[in-house]
Amino acid sequence: MEAQLRRPVEQRVAGKRAQAKEQNRRVILDAARQVFAELGYGATTVRDIIRATPLASGTFYNYFRSKEEVFQAMRDETALALRPVLREARLKCETAEAFVSETFRAFFSYVVESRANLPKLKRTEAVHVRVDTIEVLAGFEELRADLDAAIGRGLFARVDAEFLTASMVGIAFELADVLQSRETPDPEAATRFATALVMGGLAALPKRESPVPAA
């Protein structure tokens, strides 16, 4: 009886407290995303994150143990959202072009859609230190792995895999930045541009810089 009066309330509504807790976690993560984007990871302090929040300083530590930990949580979160999309897009690709365009498309789409979270992505005034967007970070390793695999299974001509990956990453990075700086970002345009650049480039690329013989 007694118990019935007390416990189930929380259980029914999934717990007001549990709800508030989840919400605070969100608040902190969102604030962190903002602040990292504004100040860069290195310059950001835990206090900066807290200040971007209506919470008290101690509260932060109920959720994360350090700035590193929030950051990791952010990355995980993003990766969780981005990975399946990228994976699915690439798996069904049979041509190199499809692989490339699907990758860019998924990436630029995500960046543009999640833009709300990064309103003030700002290159530190005079200093211009690039801190990788979370989105970028999440896609980074993913792309490397997939691209290596794709090259491995012959989807691409035998070019220098590391160079190609690096180039795609660099293009993606920078175009994403450009996109985000535009009033009405057009991910499709970026996708077309990037894909054409890479595919056209590949065609023109001297095959096999690496030791493998010509003939």
Next chain:
Amino acid sequence: MEAQLRRPVEQRVAGKRAQAKEQNRRVILDAARQVFAELGYGATTVRDIIRATPLASGTFYNYFRSKEEVFQAMRDETALALRPVLREARLKCETAEAFVSETFRAFFSYVVESRANLPKLKRTEAVHVRVDTIEVLAGFEELRADLDAAIGRGLFARVDAEFLTASMVGIAFELADVLQSRETPDPEAATRFATALVMGGLAALPKRESPVPAA
């Protein structure tokens, strides 16, 4: 000794001092370069720089007013070295390909040659925050300007200038990283790769996506 015979004491001392002074500036700049590379710009503190120096903390302020200022000085220094090379290389270009390859060549060469100054370019521990190499930063705006100009004077097809610039910058950035991670970096190979990618891509690029974006 020698000097003693030739000049009055005052000047001699002034000379020595001026020398020492210039030397200290160097010491600080070199230390800063190292530390920025190791810790990233944001995370670096003035103390970190001083600690990487045999100088006393107060001495720092005889030369720079803040970390921002050393950083600026570093950029200026690099730009001073890099700019004439790039400018010269590009000025005599008549073809787009020459423009592109000369740019990449100048850039990669510089990066590789100045490598001694950046022994420990290191992606911050687990976190992977990219801090732009000073060299990269220095070439950045330069390239934008020149590329815009080149596009303007019809050297390139009328593609989205911003996209193209961003792509070249991105490729340059990332290939530079790859180069620096290699035992025996081959700037020519990187130049060939990057040039082929861009030129081949350009050929494949749908002309005039957009009339050139606003800001």
Next chain:
Amino acid sequence: MEAQLRRPVEQRVAGKRAQAKEQNRRVILDAARQVFAELGYGATTVRDIIRATPLASGTFYNYFRSKEEVFQAMRDETALALRPVLREARLKCETAEAFVSETFRAFFSYVVESRANLPKLKRTEAVHVRVDTIEVLAGFEELRADLDAAIGRGLFARVDAEFLTASMVGIAFELADVLQSRETPDPEAATRFATALVMGGLAALPKRESPVPAA
């Protein structure tokens, strides 16, 4: 089940609660005893005590208002156990020797018997700060009072009462420590030693350091 048949719900619950309540008090007191012994009183925080408990932090404050209060409660508890023993032992003493030996015996016995509660009595790492055992603290004032009384009623030669008390306390303190550090502590041996020391010493003591006339 049983209870269900005999008592109305309210009382049953109240009974259970009262029981749980008393048990929680115990849990906290025991945890506190441990933690005080491990960290020393000064360095112990309320959190430390709570952490040594399966209880929630808020629960602590249903029983005690502060670390001081738990501590006081511990002392009271111990005093409650130790006092009657000491009192009884001393009351029936007619000789000084009996008084002294009964005091030491009661004390050492208690210390050894309650040893289970103090498994890790530990001198703080490198620092060697003595934290008085609770038992010691409890017996402290008691001894002072009794000894003063005994001296007052002529049980001891007219020595400096304060010096004598202090000495007995000091001996008791330190021997207790030694006892607790031994594999198989022998309270009787300690009692014999301490008693002999004090009684022999008393015999040798120059009477009346204090103002009281000779004759």
Next chain:
Amino acid sequence: MEAQLRRPVEQRVAGKRAQAKEQNRRVILDAARQVFAELGYGATTVRDIIRATPLASGTFYNYFRSKEEVFQAMRDETALALRPVLREARLKCETAEAFVSETFRAFFSYVVESRANLPKLKRTEAVHVRVDTIEVLAGFEELRADLDAAIGRGLFARVDAEFLTASMVGIAFELADVLQSRETPDPEAATRFATALVMGGLAALPKRESPVPAA
């Protein structure tokens, strides 16, 4: 010339700065001594020490890295002062009584003389947690070692060495406290008392309680 004008100034007066530095070290050490005595080692915070000082918070860390380190420095300092006195006093002893009385005399004298440094030795109000005086700590191990040696070389009857040492330490501890609480402390009186107690006690002690305990 130049150097002559600059350097020697500092060297001549042993350096105003060096002097100030040494003085600050003193200030911190003295404050620490006070605060440890007042609050106990465990409860003392670095900030407490700083507050007992006219210095700024950061200054503490120019001298010591932690509370542990100041504490260690204090102990070292005291040991440095106390050790030679005790050693010398004991070395020339041929009788047990001389050994004991010299030890106590040296100890009590030191405690009384250094009293100025410990004006407010205060047992924390209701709580009474004893923290060993620095003086006591310094003499502690010393005494143990010397006493063991003395027993070893037959200066004392073959009593339980550990018990005897503990007793002497306990007596010394507590009498020192009493002394320090008195208006006009008389170290000679304490010495006589303690010596008589121990020597008289020794005479009365049952020889060889145990073959000397293990560890």
Next chain:
DNA sequence: CATGAATGAGAGTTCATTCAT
């Protein structure tokens, strides 16, 4: 009552910066 998240004061420590020497 028990719970445990929230709170903000305060501890330990580092920082940028000044200034007497």
Next chain:
DNA sequence: TATGAATGAACTCTCATTCAT
């Protein structure tokens, strides 16, 4: 100028304590 100790603001993190559930 070079030095490096002093300073106090600011940072990371923990604490005691409250209070909605």
